[in-house]
Each structure stands twice: as C-alpha cells, then as structure tokens.
Amino acid sequence: MNTKQVFTIVVALIVFVCGLATVAEQFPDTPGPDGIRKGGTLFETEDAPQLADPVNADGKRVRAYPEQPPTIPHTIRDYQIDKNSNRCLECHNRIQTGVSGAPMISITHFMDRDFQVLADVAPRRYFCLQCHVPQTKAKSSVGNTFEDVDILLRKEKQSQGEQ
Ligand code: HEC
Numbered sequence: 126m127n128t129k130q131v132f133t134i135v136v137a138l139i140v141f142v143c144g145l146a147t148v149a150e151q152f153p154d155t156p157g158p159d160g161i162r163k164g165g166t167l168f169e170t171e172d173a174p175q176l177a178d179p180v181n182a183d184g185k186r187v188r189a190y191p192e193q194p195p196t197i198p199h200t201i202r203d204y205q206i207d208k209n210s211n212r213c214l215e216c217h218n219r220i221q222t223g224v225s226g227a228p229m230i231s232i233t234h235f236m237d238r239d240f241q242v243l244a245d246v247a248p249r250r251y252f253c254l255q256c257h258v259p260q261t262k263a264k265s266s267v268g269n270t271f272e273d274v275d276i277l278l279r280k281e282k283q284s285q286g287e288q
C-alpha cells in the first residue's frame with residue numbers, strides 16, 4: 126500500500142467516525158449500555174462513585190483454590206513500592222517477620238524462573254500488587270456464581286448417593 130492509499134483510508138475513517146458522532150447526537154436520550162455503568166443516557170456524564178472503604182480486618186481469608194494469591198486483609202494506603210523501597214517487605218520479608226508478626230512470603234517468592242531458591246525475594250515477585258489485592262466494601266457490580274471445588278465435590282457425592 127502506498128502513502129496515498131493510507132492517507133485516503135485514514136481520512137475516510139475520520140469522516141466515518143465524525144459522521145457517527147453527529148448521527149448519535151440526534152438521539153440524546155439513547156440509554157447507556159446497561160452493564161456495569163447503570164442508568165443514564167449515552168451522552169450523560171455521571172459523577173464518579175465514591176471510593177469504597179478498604180476492608181481492614183486482621184486474620185486470614187480462605188483461599189478460593191490452592192494456587193490463589195491470598196487477598197490482602199489489611200489496608201495498604203500510602204504503602205510505597207518502587208525500585209528503592211518496598212513497604213510490604215518491611216513486614217513480610219523473612220528477616221522482618223519476627224518483629225512484625227506478619228506471615229512470611231512463601232518459598233515460591235524466593236524462586237527464580239528456574240525454581241532456584243535465592244537469598245532474597247525474586248525480582249519477579251517484587252511488585253506484590255501484581256498478584257495480591259486489597260479488598261473494599263464496594264458492592265460487586267456483576268454477579269458471581271463461583272463455587273469452591275470442595276462444594277462441587279460434595280454435591281457430586283450427594284447426587285451419586287441419590288442414584
Ligand atoms: C506493618 C506491617 C505490614 C505491612 C507494611 C504489610 N503487611 Fe501484609 N500483613 C501483615 C500482617 C500482620 C498480616 C497478618 C494478618 C493481619 O493481622 O492483618 C498480613 C497479611 C497479609 C496477607 C495475607 C496472607 C495470608 O496468608 O492470608 C497478604 C497477602 C499481605 N499481608 C500482603 C501485603 C502486601 C502486598 C503489602 C504491601 C502492599 C503488605 N502486606 C504490607 C503486616 C503487614
């Protein structure tokens with residue numbers, strides 16, 4: 126494709142998109158998609174919902190499946206993680222746990238990709254929030270029908286018993 130053809134296609138696209146926008150503006154009452162963003166029309170800008178309060182409860186949460194990174198049970202507001210400092214490790218690294226009382230990052234966090242155990246946290250596990258997330262008291266915007274494998278197994282056993 127030469128530059129002229131590319132140019133023509135780009136111009137055609139711009140004209141098409143502008144055209145769509147103009148057509149859409151003729152119908153200001155068009156309802157917004159009734160998905161996560163409930164109510165309102167397509168052209169209405171609603172206020173952002175308030176930030177939900179973080180859950181800050183001590184103790185452990187049951188993991189939904191064995192490999193799940195446990196969710197963070199405490200607030201992490203203003204905890205800094207960058208090249209020079211890692212607030213999480215100030216409590217969760219092996220050497221700190223005696224003082225902090227926090228659970229130690231598990232052995233997998235010391236392994237490089239060849240499963241070699243290093244002396245300190247492996248670089249690929251340095252940015253904790255890639256995998257671990259804090260929880261808020263927000264109402265979930267979509268439903269969830271997840272069932273724990275133990276519940277599924279129990280159900281299966283029950284249905285076999287009935288047969
Ligand atoms: C001031 C010390 C401290 C800091 C800083 C801290 N934690 Fe914790 N963390 C704890 C303690 C103590 C617990 C045990 C549960 C509790 O008492 O809240 C815990 C629990 C957890 C758990 C749950 C472990 C499990 O087995 O269920 C995760 C995950 C976690 N923290 C991740 C993080 C991450 C990620 C950061 C940084 C953003 C962080 N923590 C910063 C002290 C800390």
Ligand code: HEC
Pocket residue numbers: 191192193194195211213214217228229230231232233234246249250251252253254255256257
């Ligand atoms: C690549 C994903 C990943 C990253 C990054 C990561 N974790 Fe984890 N973490 C996991 C998984 C998966 C588990 C549960 C299985 C395991 O122990 O490997 C876990 C388990 C834990 C536990 C519970 C340990 C136990 O023995 O019960 C703590 C505490 C924890 N992580 C803290 C951290 C902290 C602090 C960081 C940042 C320095 C971090 N993790 C970075 C995936 C991750």
